[in-house]
Amino acid sequence: DIQMTQSPSTLSASVGDRVTITCRASQSISGKLAWYQQKSGKAPKLLIYKASTLDTGVPSRFTGSGSGTEFTLTISSLQPDDFATYYCQQYSSFSTFGQGTKVQVK
């Protein structure tokens, strides 16, 4: 099974900050990586798929990058609506989620 290691688990930041979350796969996943945002009490929402493609309606301040086993999600200028928990998901072999990164107010 492919394991996904996401870091950090918690991130404290301020509005306007640049934020980066990392996801590492235990083996190559050929770019089959998605990022989701989950707000408290809500279902996850797809942000990025194929490692770097923004889903419809997702603000351009979100950027996904990486290949092979190393991937990042960057928020260029954190907005109040972005405080949430973020998960990566590999879909190369069945599916696995990372442990999540909570972005909280500094």
Added chain:
Amino acid sequence: EVQLVESGGVVVQPGGSLRLSCTFSGSSFDDFAFHWVRQAPGKGLEWVCLISWDGGTSYYADSVRGRFTSSRHNDKNSLYLQMRNLRPEDTALYYCAKTYAADPYSYLDLWGRGTLVTVSS
């Protein structure tokens, strides 16, 4: 509007059984594969299983294999998760989610709101 609605979550005793349902509307049900994903209280997302567009293929996480069975009824636009021999660690909010297309190995572009299963005596 395309949406997924889960139902069937209740409180059940350890060792018990339960069937969850997920109803899809707003698009062609058999164009998509579906996944079940769960989230224990205060914890992260855990993938549970996937089912192909025609129900012919299913795969399960190690934690549920042999106890959970996914099925679908395309004529009813519905997806099911039969859960047996439930354990306290199965307590979670269970989400159904659809894949982008028929490929079951895909990202999940639409999620339901979830249904809560509590396993407790």
